[in-house]
Amino acid sequence: MNLPKIVSELVKTQNNFDSVAYANCFSEKAVVFDEGKTHNGRKEIEHWIADANERYQSIMTPVSYEQNGTESILKADVSGTFPGSPIVLSYHLKIDNELIQSLKITG
Template sequence: MNLPKVIADLVKAQSTFDSVAYANCFSATAIVLDEGKTYNGRTEIQHWISEANEKYKVVMKPVSFEEKETTSILSAEISGTFDGSPVVLNYHFELKDGLIQSLKITV
């Protein structure tokens, strides 16, 4: 699967539970929307993913990728120590200048 570099970097960071590398895939003003909560900027994003990694040990396996106008959508099988594992989630990215400007995670 041919992913943009920053999305491939994010998947790699998730696979190694590297919350710093994960957060560095985002712009300084990026936002993440996940489970009804919003995380603003790299510091909040790093804290969110670090907590999620510790709690759920999430492994991400890309399933499909498509680009639509200004949005890129990665479907990935997510497995870990949470009820309903594994599940396929959709990651809706907006990229700008080689970094993630926004990410919305949906079922």
């Protein structure tokens, strides 16, 4: 599967549990929507993913990727220490200037 560089980096940093590198995949004013909560800006995203990494130890395996302009959907098989693992999640991404501007994670 041919993923854009920033999406490949997002997967790699998630699988390495590197919350700082993960957050650096996002623009300074990026927004993440996950589990009914909104996380604004790179620092909040870093704290959110660090907490999620500690709680869930999630590993992503890309299943499919569709892109339409600046919007794309990455479907990934996600396994970890959460109820219902593994599960296929959809990562709705808006990418601009090679950085993620927004991410919404859905089941």
